[in-house]
Amino acid sequence: MIRTGAQYRDSIRAGRDIHVNGERVRDVAAHPMFRPLVDIRARIYDMAHEPETAEAMTVRRDEALQAVGNAMPFSQGDWWAKRRAADLVMETIGGVVTRVGDETVGEMWSLHDAAEALDEIDPRFSANIARHVARVVNDDVFHISANADPKGNRSLPPVAQDPDMLLHVVRETDAGVIVSGAKFETAAAYANQSFTKPTIANWGDVDQSDYVIGFISDLDAPGLKFICRTGFAGRAPAADYPLSNRFDEVDTLVVFDQVLVPWENVLFYRHTRAAKLVRATLHRYSAFPYIQRNLKLADMLIGAALYNVRQTGLEREQAVQEKLAMLACYREGINAHLTSAIALAERSPAGLMMPNQSLVYAGRVLACSKLNEMMHIARELCGGQIALTPDAAAFSAPETADFLQKYYSVSAEWGAEDRRKLLAFARDLLNSDYAGHRLTFQLFGQAPPFTHLAAVYRNFDFDGPLAFVRHAAGLSDEVMDEKAGADASSSLSAWFSTRLAGDGRDAAE
Incomplete structure (x- = not known):
């Protein structure tokens, strides 16, 4: 289903507990600080239906029409199409917007890539990953990312301070896990869902932790409170501040107060190895x-x-x-x-x-x-x-x-x-x-x-420069890159062969 702008606006009017500048927001789609970006996101949805832009904004897969931004990339042509669509959006609206979904949906594709490895760590959730990857495409949701925590005192481990400083599981139930804590999420107040995950980089020797939880957060879920920074829209006349009034993307502290995350929305849980794996590959597409x-x-x-x-x-x-x-x-x-x-x-x-x-x-x-x-x-x-x-x-x-x-x-x-x-x-x-x-x-x-x-x-090919210098300096064959462990005499030719072959490019393209 390709959404319309009106359908998107209706989807964010579920009575969320949104606050900005000391005010409770009754209709996020109409509020002057949120409306400019809601209007832009609605415009992007409508561009998929308008004759002048529909071809650039959509792709047909398996007889179904999908938004180009959400569609999974299988070829170089898919990336050219994504690039053209993003350019078209920014040229149409006359400015730059960062959090409108196409830049965060790639995290779901990273999960898709990691599903087999995550399955080896904990096989309970791989089906959830496949279902939610498909849902983003099929339901055309406004999907965002939730990473940053309030931080607290980072010289202390989470267990040595207020546990809510980092989002964590409070308890398990038959229906799912109950989580508490908070996350900073740009655009959360007017998006549909977020991929919520931990940001801890160094778990030390800990194998399992209640702070390891990755899940799809339904932003209409009971128990969520949205505390937004005051937006720039409306602070000063639009004639004097044309970008502030049209393109400010409001950031939000999303408070999880005993929020139920159904088991079908959990993507990984407790295993720190899973969190490290997801973190290492999170941005490969986005x-x-x-x-x-x-x-x-x-x-x-x-x-x-x-x-x-x-x-x-x-x-x-x-x-x-x-x-x-x-x-x-x-x-x-x-x-x-x-x-x-x-x-x-x-x-x-x-x-x-x-x-x-x-x-x-x-x-x-x-x-x-x-x-x-x-x-x-x-x-x-x-x-x-x-x-x-x-x-x-x-x-x-x-x-x-x-x-x-x-x-x-x-x-x-x-x-x-x-x-x-x-x-x-x-x-x-x-x-x-x-x-x-x-x-x-x-x-x-x-x-x-x-x-x-x-x-x-992590991603640069250091083997090539090492092989080149080994050859140019006339170093002995015993000098090898510890990481590669490859035969020194063949490393250089293999590296050049890879470069000439195009690093895995599709031959047809």
Whole structure:
């Protein structure tokens, strides 16, 4: 079933216990802080039905129509289709949104890949994984991810502090497990379900723990309380903050107060080895659409900066061109990683098509670690007026309008109103509370930077460089990579053969 926007809105109006800015929210679809993103998600659903966009937003599998974003990837062509659909969405809505489902559904595909290994650890839940992977596709739900906990004192083990600091199982019942604790979840107040799991990286020597629980959380379940940060929408006029008012994705502390998780929703439980396995492979698919958002954000930085230097006649200055080139290199670096990750795609353990893991994780490091630097370059190119320009009301007020019309009209092509709109856009993109929030979100949105680098370390092929240096330096055949343990004389040729073969690409593509 491909949902409509109206069906999505109806699905989140189940009387949830939602609070924001000290207020109980009665209708999350209509509340001014949530409505902009609800409208965007509804628009994405409707794009799957509209003649102009339906072909790009849907795919037919086994005689059933599926949303491209939710459909499991079996080929490189599937990834090109996902990339085109995500670009189409952001170009249609005129901005960048991160948590709308296509970037988190990949975690379910990671579970699909891990099902056999999880089955060896605990065979009770593999059928649940298969059913929920299918449900995301067939029911077209708005699916999100729940990872971050309130943390507490991380120098102490969970059992040495308030147990609710980390989500945990309180007790088992015939119907399921009862859980308490809390999770931070972006978009939880207006999504349908989340894949909820632990974030502990180091379980030590513990084999089993009540803090090991991975499950599908029905966000309409009794006992959930949603405590949201105050949104940026509505704080200031939309004319002055066009991005804050349209694209703020509200983050939520979801409190689980003795919540029943039915056994059929449990995906793994108690075994720390299962939690480690899921954590290690969690982002193998979701990293791709996440990075794609950074690509569109880079386009926004370039466009805002380039329009500003053209307005003020500085485009031909060499120093300006150099900074624009730096933004372009950042953008094309992300584009190159995304493109090559598809071109050198790999088969997953369960037969899905993964973006090349080394390339996609390296691309994520580039996109996230350089973003703050690129934003500062864009600020410099936009000039000091993005921090100094009066609000829109001053441009129409009788006592100030004439002065602002005079001082903000820069040419026959660029009148004061267009100049004001561009500066307001750039201010909201680079300098506002919203801009700072987005920068911090990019830093931690898919785990912190050390985890990004750890993923690169785990997935980069170190055997090739070792073999190349062994050959170039004339080292003895006894010098071998401990991890590979392969014959030194054949390692180099095997590595080059793999590269020439395309790292597992589909021959037909």
